[in-house]
Amino acid sequence: MTTNTAPGAGQPAKISVQEVTKTFALGRETFTALDRVSLDIADNEFVTVVGPSGCGKSTLMNVLAGLETPTEGRALVDGAPVSGPGPERGVIFQQYALFPWLTVRKNVEFGLKTARVPRAERRERAEHFIRMVGLEQFADALPKMLSGGMRQRCAIARAYAVNPSILLMDEPFGALDALTRVKLQEQLLDTWSKEQRTVMFITHDVDEAVFLANRVIVMAARPGRIYDVIDVDLPYPRSEEFRLSPQFAALRNRVWHSVYHQDGRTAPATSPAPSVTPA
Secondary structure, X not given: OOOXXXXXXXXXXXXXXXXXXXXXXXXXXXXXXXXXXXXXXXXXXEEEEEOOOOOOHHHHHHHHHOOOOOOEEEEEEOOEEOOOXXXXXXXXXXXXXXXXXXXXXXXXXXXXXXXXXXXXXXXXXXXXXXXHOOOHHHOOOOHHXXXXXXXXXXXXXXXXXXXXXXXXXXXXXXXXXXXXXXXXXXXXHHHHXXXXXXXXEEOOOHHHHHHHOOXXXXXXXXXXXXXXXXXXXXXXXXXXXXXXXXXXXXXXXXXXXXXXXXXXXOOOOOOOOXXXXXX
16 A cells, blocks of 8 residues: 655655756747746656646656756656666657567567666566566567557557656656556556655646656646645555546546636646555
């Protein structure tokens, strides 16, 4: 069971975003995608990020992934500035990003092969994570033979296989049908409880944000900034009963109102992260 409690004294954040501003040139003008965003995320915490289109959710993830450089401010992982992509950060996109000419097994092994992991260890680790996401019967199948949900499970297995301490997930279930999406949400939480990771999960779906998270970060647009931070102080594991509970409904309504009825206020610049211990 997971609990949300106050962080220990002096406990460093796993991820720390400090006054990050990101602007882009648009012809002779500039567009501010992020405006002085600050956020701390604890080790093994599961944080979801929601907000209206154009609020900078994906830009924030790209900064943490090392794919974008802040115009001002900085992002830290384990106290070290992010200066580019790194093996401690696994990134999962909505588009699966699988190699179509490689089997499920070879896709999951790809990062390990790049890291020169010996063949026997590579195969063992790949098999472990393929079983973990329930694709053992499809290990020799090509991506074109898989459903959308199965492809995303393969992408999740590949990300886990290289043993990152952080998973950055940009709307990974956004293109899936509702039933598949619900099943993958439950499977993701089951995997998270077994394989401890810090997760930042971007979504447009308020129900998904509440179901998955220890905390929901609500962003506002133009310019992109943190608008609200909502604790989901309810235990794991979470199931269909949780989705139908009054507590879930109350949290969902609060997040929905915060996303779609924004009044111009802004949450405190620095949001403390709880100490989280997955089941």
